[in-house]
Amino acid sequence: MVRGSSTQPSPWLASGQNIFKATGRDGMTKTILTIDDSASIRQMVAMTLTAAGLDVIEAVNGQDGYDKATTNTVHAVITDLKLDTISGMEVLKAAKTQNPxxxxxxxxxYGSIESAVAAMKAGAIDYLTKPVDTEELTLALARAQERQQLKSEVARLRSVIAKEQKFDPGNIVATSPAMREVLEMVARVA
Structure with a gap:
């Protein structure tokens, strides 16, 4: 089930500011995939996200979640760890493979330190126990958004640095005829 974004103001406020933006830089509404075999939890998460202006895709079990994670463009996945035939860990790995x-x-x-560590090592940004507190979920999504923004900024800066570090023989000053000839040859090769 896909729920569209709401026109109501976001209830996700911290210090008077919306801590999770419902749209990206491209103006497109962010899409969140929520996977839980418990209808009440899945629907509560979906209603909270929809009220915040996000598009929500719901999956009712592990296979459904896996399929939707690998065929849809989603900004975040909120998944139960223990699902039926396909675990939340498998969904996590599939989602990260589809889009890092x-x-x-x-x-x-069923929270345990071991499962939390395994989930974080596999790439989860957060690990929440049920029943889900909407404030904790909101903060986890804000961290997810901040992490995505940081990754995007790092990629942008790496691109800028790579462009600036290209060798330009025109920036080298040479006075000897032999050195000028070498620089001309380098310019032709480059």
Whole structure:
């Protein structure tokens, strides 16, 4: 099930500011995939996200979530760790393979340090226990958004640095005829 974004103001406020922007730089509404075999939890998460102006894709089980994670462009995935045939960990790995920029938040009713560590090592940005507190979920999504923005900025800066570090023989001053000849040859090769 896909829920469209709402026109109501976002209830996700911290210090009077919206802490998770519903749209990206391109003006497109962000899409969140939520996967849980518990209809009540899935619907509560979906309603919270929709009220914040996000598009929500719901998946009712592991296979459905896996399929939707690999065929849709999503900005974040919120998934139960323990699902039926395909686990939340498998969905996490599939979502990250599909798009490394996708952030994943794990939910579980059976929290343990081992499973939290495994989820974080696999690439989850956060690990929340059920019942889900909407404020914790909001903060986790804000961290996910901040991480995506940082990754994007790092990629942009790397691109700028790579362009600036290109060798330009025209920037070298040479006075000897032999050195000028070498620089002309380098310019032709480059």
């Amino acid at each position: 920029q996708t952030e994943v938040i794990m939910l579980t009713g």
